[in-house]
Amino acid sequence: MxxxxxxxxxxxxxxxxxxxxxxxxxxxxxxxxxxxxxxxxxxxxxxxxxxxxxxxxxxxxxxxxxxxxxxxxxxxxxxxxxDSSDSLTETIPGLRPIAITAAIGFGGLLTSLIGRATLGRSPVGLSQANAEGNVQGLAVLLFSDYVWPFEVVSALLITAALGAMVLAHHQRTVARPTQRESSIARFRLGNLSSAAGLPGPGVFARHNAVDVPALLPDGTPAPTSISATLKARGDMLESGQFQLDVVDTTVVEEK
Amino acid sequence: MSTSSSLVYLIALPLFGAATLLLGGRRTDKWGHLLATGMAASSFGVGLYQLSEMLGRSGEERAVTQKLFSWIAVGNFNIDAALLLDQLSICFVLLITGVGTLIHIYSIAYMEHDENRRRFFAYLNLFIASMLLLVLGNSYLNLYVGWEGVGLASYLLIGFWNQKPAYATASKKAFVMNRVGDMGLSFAIMIAFATLGTTTFEGVQEASHHASEAALTAIGIMLLVAATGKSAQFPLQAWLGDAMAGPTPVSALIHAATMVTAGVYLIVRSNFIFDAAPTAQLLVVIVGAITLIFGALIGTAKDDIKKALAASTMSQIGYMVLGAGLGPAGYAFAIMHLLTHGFFKASMFLGAGSVMHGMNDEVNMRKFGNLRKFMPITFVTFGLGYLAIIGVPPFAGFYSKDAIIETAFNAGGVKGIILGSVALLGAAITAFYMSRVMILTFTSRGRWDDNAHPHESPWLMWLPIAILSVGSVTAGFLFTRGDALVHWLEPVVGGHHGEHEEFLPALVVSGLALTAVAIGVAIAIVKYQLSDVDSIAPEKVSALTRFVRRDLGQDAFNEAVFMRPGQSLTKLLVASDDRVIDGAVRGIARVAIGSGSALRKTQTGFARSYAAFILIGAIVLIAGIWVVTQ
Amino acid sequence: MNPYNYLYVAGLLFTIGAVGVVVRRNAIVVFMCVELMLNAANLAFVTFSRINGTLEGQVTAFFTMVVAACEVVVGLAIIVAIYRSRRSASVDDASLLKR
CATH class of the missing domain: 1.20.120.1200 (NADH-ubiquinone/plastoquinone oxidoreductase chain 6, subunit NuoJ)
Structure with a gap:
């Protein structure tokens, strides 16, 4: 060959x-x-x-x-x-030098072994085995000699799919809160600022892009209105330029 | 060999009595003693029936067997629980049940005021059943069961008044010393099974013809050890004196007439082994000779009437063992002396019990004296037993003891002269100390305590003594008339062929024996009848007397040679168990804990460090391949 | 050129994957390194197949792929399950074995 x-x-x-x-x-x-x-x-x-x-x-x-x-x-x-990035500093002391030494040793041994190994003949090539085409050749093997492993593997695939479903399935221990219940819960928190829920992006704003924070009723920007991913990437725009000029912040409580 | 289906009743009846009394509890208090006596008497009746059946058959076919059930069946180890009644065991059966029944009757009166009388009778019945199993078993293993059973009954009865610590200790001493002998019997059984492949008497006899002499000697010596334990022979004799702690009927039945003679039975039953093992047989003779002198010497120094009789028992069994050790010539005489001794010793023990009954349970002979006027029946019966034991013709002891002395002289050569002289000396000492007992108790001046009011015992007590006395008068004459017992036992123990040359004519031996007896009696009369005896034992006596009073140092010897080293050994074993065995266990634990805590450091809980270990493992593997394929 | 060179590449990739499993902390990256090792093995199988002139090696590689696919499905499901309960995908955080 x-x-x-x-x-x-x-x-x-x-x-x-x-x-x-x-x-x-x-x-x-x-x-x-x-x-x-x-x-x-x-x-x-x-x-x-x-x-x-x-x-x-x-x-x-x-x-x-x-x-x-x-x-x-x-x-x-x-x-x-x-955005979850790894810190590359090692936390387990001594593991990294061990790993690198092991890698060099492992790779070196493997390479030297391959260099020494002989298969007893020169490479043959697949032109003969693939005479009727590679797919046909594989199909003959798979459906004759390897039909039993093939069936077992199919069973494994189904089992794996089922297993993944079972693992990913989230069993609720309490009933999902209804809209009414979560609304009541928000007011019960004691802090009225959270009662209205998170502000949507661009509310009260003069700009409705997702990377612009909403303005709170007092005119200050609300960072909670921006997706955490954008915030983490630093893609949040400064909202000061979109701020209202004068806002009456006095709140008159009604008796 | 023919079979009989009624043998089992011999054992079953007293066993039933014991079970009923022990399980029935206090409800059987009122009639328990009557049931027990009835059971013993019925067993005696069955024995008589068996005897009449046996007499109806001719010599060789007299033995009968009965298989009860298959006891052990493991591979080629097959033991049946089976009974064998032959000419030898019928003698024992009649002695045990006959004397046993009389002693049951005696005990009804003797134990009348004891609140545990029912328990006493239950134990007596248990003893009768065990003893019958001992003499009826057809194999050493069956015999062993009875052997242990009588040991148990003896232990329970010696310690019957176990509220007294000394009595409880005496029963323990008897039990422990008996165990040494029991060990010998179990070894004998094991050796017999290992070398001969069987434990039945028949099988062992068969196999002993072509067994090695060494094996037979080993079995014989082990059987002798067993016999010395049960029969209080030297060197396992020390327990018998203390065993007198039990009620007097127990001393009469178990420690005089029956159980202590089990060793003699064992030796005679195993005659085929001893005949084929001369070394073991010689040891038997030596043990018998030593014990007969040893016991007689102890008897001379005892002031306690029961202990004096116990020492005498030891000495008389020494005669029997001596006879049994003399081979086919002596077996029949040993059994004859055993039977006559059963009569006269039981009668004397019961007589002693009668004396105690009349003297506020006093046992010290120095506080008796002149009782013949107050207890005439006891005096006469005791006197008949006394004449029998010292061997005055025509009483029973004369025939049986003379026969043994004669056989000893005829053993041939120096051995015969030594044994005969020892037996003669024993006869003289016996005459001395038995006369001493007789004189101190009945004929000398009265030395009673102030509150003593001697009186004759009730008829329930003196009647059995009287019956036994008849036996002690006539038995010897009956047994020797036409060599009746010798011929009777011949099928079992073998005849006395190969006649030895007679060393001394029988008449000369009798004359010598009578002379020895006369000397012994004369010394006793001079020392105790004609001179005054103090009611307190004199303190200023020779060192020899003191030594004899201390039982020839038997307890001191046992304590120094066995007890103290045994205790030290136990302490050593405890210490070595603590240090070596427990230390090894603890050491292993420490190593495990240490290596565990060392290895634990590698278990960080981080999956990545485990992965690193896997990687290192893979490297080692590849390095291995690398080296191998070099 | 010699087909053995593919084997060297496979060995190197395998080694890199093994080191990745040890040094990286993100469970998903660790998992990807495992996939890299499986792929390196597959490359070796395909190369053996070519050297020997038979298709058996390719069949084995095919089965490895299927098994790897199963493994990915289940493994990622496990990672998601752990992430949901512990809010972390770091393999060091799941170190309860020690305690």
């Missing part, structure tokens, strides 16, 4: 990129960036698969991994909070 030059060029171009992206995954602060770097590694791997005559796996890699799994990751990241 001879490897064509184009593949070699492709390899030497993509492999360092994949390794660097994987390293970046470890080093970036934000989980979203890690996810994106991982998606890139996976796409690289898909290309490697296709280059190695594993057309079906390459497509599946893109569809399942980069398509489904990584989207699931991003979805959960959004759910948990896209």
């Amino acid at each position: 001879v490897i064509q030059t184009p593949e070699a060029i492709m390899f030497w171009f993509l492999a360092p990129l994949a390794v660097l992206s994987a390293l970046g995954m470890l080093l970036v602060k934000k989980a979203v960036h890690s996810a994106l770097l991982l998606a890139w590694v996976m796409i690289t791997l898909a290309i490697f698969y296709i280059a190695q005559d594993a057309l079906f796996l390459g497509i599946v890699q893109i569809v399942v991994y980069t398509g489904a799994v990584m989207m699931l990751f991003l979805f959960i990241l959004m759910l948990v909070g896209v």
Whole structure:
């Protein structure tokens, strides 16, 4: 089997990129960036698969991994909070040096092992096995020799889906409060300022963008009216420029 | 061998009596003693019936068996609970139930004022049942059950008045010393099963023909240990004197007539083992000879009438063991002496009880004297027993003891001369101390306490004594008439073939024995009848006398040789248990705790540090592969 | 060029994933690192398949993908459940094993 030059060029171009992206995954602060770097590694791997005559796996890699799994990751990241960034300072003393030493040792041993290993023959290539097409070849194997594992795996998939549903299901211990009940509860809090609920963005404002805080009845801006995510990203606009000029702040209580 | 379905009643009747009285409690107080006596008498009746049946058969077919149930069946270890009644056991059955019944009757009067009379009779019945099981069992294991049963009954009865600490201690002493012997019996059974593969008498006899002499010697010595424990023989004799703490009927029945002779029974029953193991047999003779002198010497120094009789019992059983150790020539005479001794010793013990009854429970002979005028019946019956035990013709002891002395002389060579002389010496000492008992109690000057009002006992008490006296007068003559008992027992213990050359003619031996007796009696008369006796034992006496008064140092010896080292050993074991065994356990715990708290530091609870350990493990694994594939 | 080079890439990616599991604290990132390790293994399988000239390696990689998909579904559900009760996605916060 001879490897064509184009593949070699492709390899030497993509492999360092994949390794660097994987390293970046470890080093970036934000989980979203890690996810994106991982998606890139996976796409690289898909290309490697296709280059190695594993057309079906390459497509599946893109569809399942980069398509489904990584989207699931991003979805959960959004759910948990896209802004939750890791502090990269180590809290367990001594763990990081151990991990780095272990990594160097592990990688070194693995590399040296691969370098030493021989399969007893020169690489064969898949041109013969894929004579009727890669998908057909895999299908023959899957539905003959591997039909039993295949069925078991299908059962596993169903079980996993059920398990995820069970885990994500939130059992209410008390009845969901009705609108009336939550309204009463707000007034019972003792602080009347919360009685009206959170102000919507742009209320009393002369601007209705989501990144502009609402103005309270006394004319001051209300930061609680802005989404926490925007606030955390620092995307909140200064509301002073939209403030009312004069507001009568005296409150006359009626007897 | 034919079977009989009525053997079990011999045991079942007294056992039923004991169970009824023990389980029935106070409700049976009124009639309990009558039931117990009835049960003993019925058992005697069954015994007589068995005897008549047996007489109807010819010599070899007289033995009968009865299988009760399959007791142990494990692999090739099969034990049936089965009974065997042959010529030997019928002698014992009749002795136990006959003397037992008489003593039951005697006890009705003797224990009349004791509020626990019912319990006493329950124990007596329990004893009768156990003793019958002992002599009727067809295997060593069945015998063992009875053996332990009589030990229990003896313990309960010695400590019957256990409110007195000294009596309770005496019962414990008897029990513990008996256990040493019991251990010997259990070892004998184990060795028999291990080497011969069976424990029945029949099977062991069969197997002993082709068993090694070493194994038979081991079994024989262990059986001898058992016999010394139960029969108060040297060196396990110390308990018998203290056992007199029990009520007098108990002393008469258990510690004179029946239970203490179980050792003799065991040796005679195992004749096939001892015949094949000369070393063990020689040991038997030595034990018997030592004990007969030992007991007689103790008897000379006792002022307590019951203890003097107990020492005499020890000595007389020494005669029996000596006879049993002399082989086929002596077995029958040992049994004969056992039976005659059962009569006259029981009668004397009951007589002593009668004296105590009339003298406010006084036992010190120095405070008796001149009682023949106040207790004529007791005097006559006791006197007949006395003439029997010292061996005056034609009373029972003369025939049986003379036979043993003669057999001892005929044992041959130096051994025969030594044994015969010892037996003769024993006879002289016996004559001395029994005369002393007789004189001090009945004929010398009265030395009573002021509040003593001696009187004759009620007929319920003297009647059994009188019946026993008849036995002590006639038994010897009946047994030896035409060698009746010797021929009767021949199928069991084997005949006396291989005639030894007679060392001395029988008449000469009798003459010697009578001379020895006469010397003993004469010394006693000079010392106690003709000279004045003080009511308090003299203090200024020779060192030898003091030594004899202290039972020849038997208790001091036991204390120094067994008790103190035993206690030290126990303390040592406690200490080593505490330090070594508990220390090891605690040490293991400490190691576990220490390694646990050391390992706990690695358990941070952080999933990431666990992951790091997994990674390190993977590295080790790959490094292993790396090294292996080098 | 030699197909063995793919194996080196797979080994490196696996090592990086393993280190990521140890050093990162965000549960989701840790999970992504696990996925990276699985993918590295898959690359090795595909390469073996090519070297041996049989499709068995590819079949194994296929099964690994399916199992990985199951694992992601359940694992993320667990992370969401923990986040809901503890308001945190840090693996260090779930250290109750010690106490």
